[in-house]
Amino acid sequence: MKRHDPDTILLLREQIARIERHHGASGAGRRLATGLDDLDDHLKGGLLRGALHEFCGVRQDRALCARPAHFAASILARHPGQIVWLSGTPLDLHADGLHAAGLSPGRVICVEAASSGEVPALCEDILREKGLLALVAELDTPLTLTTSRRLQLAAETGRVTGFLLHRPAHRQRDRPLPPSACHTRWRISSEPSILPFSPTALIPPPGPPRRRVELLRQRAGRPASWLFEVPEHDTPYSVSLASPVANRSVASPSSRHLHVVGAGAALP
Amino acid sequence: MLHYHDGRRLTVLAADATAQARGVRPGMSLAHARALAPDLHATDGTPDADRLALTRLTEWFLWLSPIVAPDGEDGVWVDTAGCAHLHGGEAPMMAEIRRRIQSLGYTCRLAFADTPGAASALARFARVPCTIISPGTQRQALAALPVQALRLAPPETDALLRLGFRTVGALYDTPRAPLARRLGGTVLARLDQVLGLLPEPVQPIRPIEAIRERRSFVEPIATAGALATVIAVLVRAICETLEGRGEGARLVDLLCERVDGTVQAIRIGTASPVADPVHLSRLLDERIPIIEPGFGIEAMTLVVTRAEIRGAAVPTGELVGQDDVPQGRSNISCLLDRLQNRLGPGRVSIMEPAASHLPEFSQTRCPASGEKGTISADRACSWPRPVRLLNPPEPVDVTIAGPEEPPTSFRWRGVHSVIRAADGPERLHEEWWRSADPYGVVRDYWIVEDNAGERYWIFCRAPLAEVPPAPPDWFLHGLF
Numbered sequence: 252m253k254r255h256d257p258d259t260i261l262l263l264r265e266q267i268a269r270i271e272r273h274h275g276a277s278g279a280g281r282r283l284a285t286g287l288d289d290l291d292d293h294l295k296g297g298l299l300r301g302a303l304h305e306f307c308g309v310r311q312d313r314a315l316c317a318r319p320a321h322f323a324a325s326i327l328a329r330h331p332g333q334i335v336w337l338s339g340t341p342l343d344l345h346a347d348g349l350h351a352a353g354l355s356p357g358r359v360i361c362v363e364a365a366s367s368g369e370v371p372a373l374c375e376d377i378l379r380e381k382g383l384l385a386l387v388a389e390l391d392t393p394l395t396l397t398t399s400r401r402l403q404l405a406a407e408t409g410r411v412t413g414f415l416l417h418r419p420a421h422r423q424r425d426r427p428l429p430p431s432a433c434h435t436r437w438r439i440s441s442e443p444s445i446l447p448f449s450p451t452a453l454i455p456p457p458g459p460p461r462r463r464v465e466l467l468r469q470r471a472g473r474p475a476s477w478l479f480e481v482p483e484h485d486t487p488y489s490v491s492l493a494s495p496v497a498n499r500s501v502a503s504p505s506s507r508h509l510h511v512v513g514a515g516a517a518l519p
Numbered sequence: 520m521l522h523y524h525d526g527r528r529l530t531v532l533a534a535d536a537t538a539q540a541r542g543v544r545p546g547m548s549l550a551h552a553r554a555l556a557p558d559l560h561a562t563d564g565t566p567d568a569d570r571l572a573l574t575r576l577t578e579w580f581l582w583l584s585p586i587v588a589p590d591g592e593d594g595v596w597v598d599t600a601g602c603a604h605l606h607g608g609e610a611p612m613m614a615e616i617r618r619r620i621q622s623l624g625y626t627c628r629l630a631f632a633d634t635p636g637a638a639s640a641l642a643r644f645a646r647v648p649c650t651i652i653s654p655g656t657q658r659q660a661l662a663a664l665p666v667q668a669l670r671l672a673p674p675e676t677d678a679l680l681r682l683g684f685r686t687v688g689a690l691y692d693t694p695r696a697p698l699a700r701r702l703g704g705t706v707l708a709r710l711d712q713v714l715g716l717l718p719e720p721v722q723p724i725r726p727i728e729a730i731r732e733r734r735s736f737v738e739p740i741a742t743a744g745a746l747a748t749v750i751a752v753l754v755r756a757i758c759e760t761l762e763g764r765g766e767g768a769r770l771v772d773l774l775c776e777r778v779d780g781t782v783q784a785i786r787i788g789t790a791s792p793v794a795d796p797v798h799l800s801r802l803l804d805e806r807i808p809i810i811e812p813g814f815g816i817e818a819m820t821l822v823v824t825r826a827e828i829r830g831a832a833v834p835t836g837e838l839v840g841q842d843d844v845p846q847g848r849s850n851i852s853c854l855l856d857r858l859q860n861r862l863g864p865g866r867v868s869i870m871e872p873a874a875s876h877l878p879e880f881s882q883t884r885c886p887a888s889g890e891k892g893t894i895s896a897d898r899a900c901s902w903p904r905p906v907r908l909l910n911p912p913e914p915v916d917v918t919i920a921g922p923e924e925p926p927t928s929f930r931w932r933g934v935h936s937v938i939r940a941a942d943g944p945e946r947l948h949e950e951w952w953r954s955a956d957p958y959g960v961v962r963d964y965w966i967v968e969d970n971a972g973e974r975y976w977i978f979c980r981a982p983l984a985e986v987p988p989a990p991p992d993w994f995l996h997g998l999f
Binding site for chain 1: 851853854855857858861862863866867868869870872878881882884887903904905906907908909910920924925927931932934936938939940941942966967968970971972973974997998999
C-alpha cells in the first residue's frame with residue numbers, strides 16, 4: 252500500500268492540474284507581454300496565452316475596429332509565431348499599416364469565411380491547432396455565452412491566444428456587448444492630442460496621438476484604464492504601441508467606464 | 520525533312536517519302552541534301568522530344584503485352600509470347616497492331632521473330648513492311664539482310680564492309696577465330712544474339728502506377744465512424760507507398776461505391792506534398808459529412824491523383840507548442856490545408872507587396888502554403904498608414920477653407936466631425952494605366968484629427984492641371 256503513495260500523489264496532482272487547467276501552471280511563456288509597462292504590471296505580465304481577449308472600438312471606430320486591430324497587431328508584433336486573421340467578410344487589412352504597427356505582414360495568414368455565420372466554428376477549429384501564436388477573429392455579431400465558453404476551452408487546448416475584434420453590424424451598433432467567457436475585454440479609443448503651438452497655421456498639425464486603453468473586464472482581476480501617448484508617427488514606432496506614458500497612468504479601480512458595457516457583474 | 524547539328528555540320532536526321540524519292544538519306548549533310556533537292560523544306564530536329572515520344576509510344580504498347588521496351592532511337596520491342604492466341608494467331612495480331620498504329624498517324628514496319636535482334640533486323644531491313652518468320656528459321660531469314668542489320672557500331676560495320684561482307688549470311692560460314700581477332704568479339708556476339716545462340720536481355724520499361732488502395736466490405740457501411748476507420752486504413756496504406764517513393768500527395772480522390780451502383784467522390788488538395796497519415800486522414804475526415812451513404816457503401820478506393828517529390832521532413836506538432844514559444848515556421852500546413860479544403864480556393868492567403876504606391880494596390884494576396892512560412896517583407900513605406908483601408912474609399916462631404924487647405928469639417932456616415940488639427944498633404948499620383956481618367960490625377964492625403972480625438976486619413980482627388988480647377992472630391996480612406 253505504501254509504495255503506491257507517490258503514484259497516488261502524482262495522480263492527485265495531475266487531477267488538480269486538470270481542474271485548474273493551465274491557470275495552475277507557471278512560466279514566463281504563459282503571458283503575451285504588451286510592451287506597455289503599466290499594462291503588464293496590472294495584468295501580471297501581459298495577456299494570458301491560450302485565452303480569449305475581446306476588443307471593441309468606440310464611436311466611428313466601432314464598426315471599423317481600426318484602433319483595436321492596431322493595438323492587437325502591436326502586441327502580436329512582439330512575439331514570434333504565425334497569426335491567423337479570420338473574417339466573415341472580405342478582409343480590409345492594409346499590409347503597410349500592419350508593418351507600421353510593427354507586425355510583419357508575412358506572418359499573417361488571412362482567412363476569409365464565406366459568411367460570418369461560419370466564423371465561430373472556424374475559430375474553434377483554428378484555436379485547437381497547436382503551433383499558432385494567435386488567432387484574430389472579426390465578429391459582426393457578439394458570441395453567445397456558450398459559444399465563447401467553447402472557444403475559451405478550445406484556446407486552452409491549443410494554447411492559441413484568441414483576439415476577438417467586435418465589429419457590430421449596423422443595427423447592433425449601439426447595443427452593449429453581452430457577457431462572455433473571455434478572459435479580458437478591452438476598449439480602445441482615442442483622445443484629443445496636445446496641439447503643438449503654431450501661430451501661423453489656420454489648422455495646426457496634430458500632436459502625438461493619444462490612445463485610451465480601457466480594460467473593461469478581467470477574470471480574477473480589476474478593470475482599469477490608461478491613457479497613452481503614441482510617439483510621433485514619423486519616428487519608427489514599430490517597437491511598441493507607446494513607450495512613454497503621457498499622463499500618469501490613471502488606473503481607475505472605481506471604473507467609471509464600466510457602466511457603458513455593464514458586463515463585469517454578469518459573470519462568475 | 521528534319522536536320523540536326525552533329526558537332527561538325529548540319530546533318531539530315533530524318534526525311535519523308537518525297538525527300539527519300541529525291542535521293543535524300545538520313546546521315547548525309549544538309550548541304551548535300553539541298554543540292555539534291557533545292558526546294559527541300561528543312562526544320563530543326565528535336566531528338567529529346569523524339570525520345571520522349573518514343574517512350575510514350577512504348578508505354579502505349581502495354582495494351583499488347585506487359586513486357587515492352589524501346590529499341591534504339593526508332594523502334595519498340597514487344598514480348599508477345601503468349602499473346603497471339605488472344606487475337607487469333609500471329610497474322611491477325613499483326614494486322615491489329617498495324618491498324619492501331621496507323622490510327623495513331625504513324626507508318627510502321629513490323630516483324631515477328633524468335634529473338635529481339637532478329638525482329639529488329641527484319642523490321643528495319645526486310646523487303647516487305649510486315650514479316651513473320653516461323654520459329655527457328657531466323658538463320659535463313661536473315662541471310663540476305665545487309666550487315667547493318669546486326670546493330671553494330673559504325674566502325675565495325677565499316678570494317679565488315681571493307682572486308683567484303685555485305686550480307687549477314689556471308690558471316691555464317693566464315694571462320695570465327697580470325698574474325699574475332701580482327702574485329703573484336705562484338706560482331707560475333709551480335710550475330711549469336713540475333714540467331715538465338717546467346718541470350719539478349721532486354722530492359723523492359725516499368726510504367727509508374729498511380730498509387731491507389733481499395734477496400735471492399737463484407738457488409739455495406741454507412742456510419743461516420745466506420746467511414747473514418749476505413750479512411751484511416753486506406754490512408755496508412757497509401758502513405759507507406761508514398762514514403763517509399765519519397766513523394767507526397769498533392770491531390771487525393773476518395774471514391775465510395777454505393778450499394779445502388781453510384782459512386783460518391785471526394786477530392787482534397789494540399790498546399791505542399793504530404794505523406795503524413797495524420798494530416799491526410801484529418802483532411803478526409805472533415806469531408807465525411809458530405810458523403811451520402813444511401814443504403815450503404817460497399818467499397819472505398821483512395822487514389823493519389825497527383826503526387827510530387829517531397830522535401831525534407833518537417834517536425835510535427837508535438838515539438839512545438841506547449842510552454843515554449845513556437846519559433847518561426849511551425850507545422851501549420853495541416854491547418855492551412857483543412858481551411859483551404861473547407862472554404863474553397865482563394866480564401867486562405869497571405870499579403871504580398873505589389874509594385875504600386877497607391878495604398879489599395881500596394882498589396883496582393885497569394886495562396887498561403889505552409890512551406891513559405893514567414894516572409895519578411897521588406898517594406899520601404901515609412902509614411903503613416905492605417906491598419907485597415909476602406910475599400911473602396913468612402914466619399915465624404917467637406918467644408919474647406921480654401922484651395923490646397925485641409926477641410927475644416929466633414930461628414931462621414933452621418934456623423935459630423937469638426938477638424939481641429941491636420942497634417943499633410945502627402946501627394947500621390949494616380950497611376951494612369953489603371954484607370955480611364957486622363958493623365959495627371961493626384962491625391963492629397965491628410966491626417967486630420969477631430970474634436971473627439973479621432974484621426975482620419977482623408978484624401979482629396981483632383982486633376983492636377985485643369986483650368987478652371989474642378990471641384991475636388993474628398994474621400995475617407997482609413998482611421999488611425
